[in-house]
Amino acid sequence: MSFDHLFNPIKIRGLELKNRVVFPAMGTKMVTEDKFMTQQNIDYHVARALGGCGLNFTEVCAVYAPASVKNFLSIAEDKYIPELKKFADAIHKAGGKTGVQLWLGGLVARYDPEAKIVIPSDMPIGGGSVIPGASIETIKEATHAFGTAAKRAVEAGYDTIEFHAGHNYTPHSFLSPYFNRRNDEYGGSLENRARFLIECIKAIRSNIPEDMPLFMRIDAHDDYLENGLTIEEVIAFCKMAKEAGVDVLDVSRGNFSSKALKYEVPSIDLPRGFNVENAARIKKETGMLTIAVGRINTPEQADIIIGNNQADMVVIGRGQLADPDFCNKAKEGKEDQIVRCVGCNQGCYDGFVSTEIPYITCMRNPALGREVEYALVKTTEPKKVLIAGGGVAGLEAAMTLQQRGHHPIVCEAAATLGGQFVLAGAAPRKEEMKEAALWMGEQALKEGIDIRLETPITEALIDELLPDEVIIAIGAEPMSLNITGNDLPHVVNSHEVLEGKINVQGNIVIIGGGLVGLEVAEYAEGKAKQITVVEMQNEVAKDLGEIRKISVIENIEAAGIKTLTHSKCVEINNEVVVIDKEGQLEEIPYDLVVVAIGAKSRNFENITTACHKKGIPYHIIGDAVRARRALNSVAEAAAVARLI
CATH class of the missing domain: 3.40.50.720 (NAD(P)-binding Rossmann-like Domain)
Incomplete structure (x- = not known):
């Protein structure tokens, strides 16, 4: 199958891209503590450029020195230019094009005690402490910093720039009425809330060549934030941004202040292409070039999106983590050989937030971050x-x-x-x-x-x-329960249920509220009359990663599945499961007991x-x-x- 729409070149101002695939800015932990680019990061990106990707963006790159965060890239000072230039040169040598994503992290700076937190309004953080809203002086300094960072990106040889105006970072926080409660010229009306962003865009535009395109990452709207941004407001803002010099809209979704985090690194629990309709609407109503983002992990899906004029380009991020040769395989008609991302989030997001994993990885591609070290070498002694x-x-x-x-x-x-x-x-x-x-x-x-x-x-x-x-x-x-009644005929294990060997009906009691127990609960939903999950610990889903946990718990609650924590199963008889809940014995009637307490x-x-x-x-x-x-x-x- 050919993917003519996906592999149709596109020209934006003076930038010509060989296809419509974008490898986006994603955190890697492949950055030095003092914010420099590394060879490991370069090798990781080069593998995707060699794999046929049209455009690679660096991960977030801090523009404002006082607010730059340890272990995140910085372009806030001239000293960072040489290493960033090595990155751009390497991508070009590999046949690709590259951009730098300019970033002011806002609340992310709280993870670095030496970094300044730039937010629009005062934010109480408990204990009587308050993070102060940005002063006019700070706003002006940050605006200027975006401009000088753009100038450095040009000097370092990048082909384009992306202004990050989404995901709860400083620009998005100014734009969103949920975060911005100012009553000066930077708060109140949409025009005022957009003022800081428009000033940043103009500062960037004035420091880059006329023929260099400017991308902007935005949220389609605010999720889980009361009185947050609507898509109508975002569209109106994008029209302002177009006038100020933005050429391309990278339409994302999500924030890290709420359950909307699930949209930033969407797991298998979200539908593939869940955000495409938003990109299509924004494209139609602004008349701007747009990029669709969100669980786009097959060339067929990507080609249809572009062919249907829902977007002009697509982000394929984790799809290229799983297989750096995604683009080449698709273009050569070898799409059946693509190693596909399954949205497990185990190596990418969970790996990023873990203190035990040194840098991101991928369950489907263990060579991620070790591209040179893990290059396959033919054996001289076949065994x-x-x-x-x-x-x-x-x-x-x-x-x-x-x-x-x-x-x-x-x-x-x-x-x-x-x-x-x-x-x-x-x-x-x-x-x-x-x-x-x-x-x-x-x-x-x-x-x-x-x-x-x-x-x-x-x-x-x-x-x-x-x-x-x-x-x-x-x-x-599966492990078995070592209690009275564990061998009764209506006591089965999780594997037997998920394999479809058990007729699930009536009242179901699931012993174990980890991942597998909750999967059994969801599997039984719609078949069973009542489902109760019994968990010894203080919460269910403790073994799930943060983002998958959000979605799974939401689905469990929506299905009306009952969960009992601090509860230990002590006995099973012919009619009830006996549990010890914080020292009190309780009985739960059952038709089927499913044991999901782990595996050995x-x-x-x-x-x-x-x-x-x-x-x-x-x-x-x-x-x-x-x-x-x-x-x-x-x-x-x-x-x-x-x-x-």
Whole structure:
């Protein structure tokens, strides 16, 4: 299939782009503490430029020195120009075009005690403390800073600039009546609230060449903010911005002051292309070039958006995290080979906010952030590698080994490939995960990997195959309750339910309020009469990432599913589940009890014993080590397959 709309060149002022795909500004943690660009960040972007992307934007780049934040890029001083120029030069050498996203972070500065917080109005923060609203002097300094930052971007060789006016950062906060409660010339009417932004746009425009286009990232409207921006106000503001010199609108959504965070890095819980209609309306009513953003992760989807004139370009961000060759594969008619983002958010957003992960990564692409280090190197000593388990970890290891020239043999005890990732896809809104797991199996077969289903690994099989090395990736199995009544006929585990083996009806009690327990609850919604989730801890969904948790909890509440926290199941009899809720015993009538208290590694002692007897090296990866996220399993598979 050809994607003529997606790969049709576009010219904006003097900038010619070879296609309509934009790799957006996304936080990476690949920046030095003192705000300099790094070679790691350059390599990460170059991989996407080599992969065929039309335009790469740097992640947010601070313009105002007093408000610049540690570990975020800065262009607020001349000293940053040389490293930023290396970035631009590298993108150009790779055949791409690049822009810098100019940023004033507002409340983000609170994470750096040395940084100044620039917000429109006083904000109480508890304990009698107040973050003061910006003075007129600060507003003028910040406006000037946008202009001088733009001048530095030109000197560093960038092709374009994006002014960030969304996502709760300082410009958006001035524009939104929810945050802006000023009563001077920068507050009140839309014209006054827009004044700071228009002054910034004019400062930028006056410091860049006439033929350099200016992009602007905006929110289509405010979500979850009482009396916030409407789309009508945003459209009116965009018309002002057009007069001031903006050429392209990058139409996003979301803020970090509310549950609207879910729209900034949308998870699998949100529909693909959920924000496209907003981009289409803004395009139509402003007459401006627009970029559609929000869970656009296939070339088919992107091509339709542009072909239908809903937008002029598309942001494909996490889609290119998952596969840096997204564009080349699509253009060459190899779209079936694209490794697709599934919106899990485990490596990108969760990795960004985690203190344990050094920089963002991707469950579908463990080479993210290690593009040079993880380049596949052909082996000079091909080995026969036996892989126990055909889940996503086993398949990742097999495909990496095959591409390196080894001879992997995958033995899966079940009748199908994909493991628990397929099972996860049975939960509402998670079909893309199932599709991804099945796709991995199909790709492994296409690559000629020896795959044997319904073949558990035994000592006899090891004797027969005599592998050079073994990878154990047999995953985990559900844990059972160690209480009276755990063996009653109406007590089942989460896997049995999600596999469709159990007739779900009547009153359902789910023991365990983590991710899997809540997936079972949502799966049962509409089938069961009443669903109650019992959780020992102080809240449900503790093992979910922040953004997925927002969506899952909203859906649980909307479905009327009851959740009991601080509650321990102590007994199950023929009619009721007995729980201890903060020292008080309560009884819950049930027709079905589903145990979802976690998983434990499957026993593989027979495999390790056989390997020891034969002197065969072995590696244990994924949930076979201990039950964790798919992110960990795939990362370990990728690492082991590169070491062999």
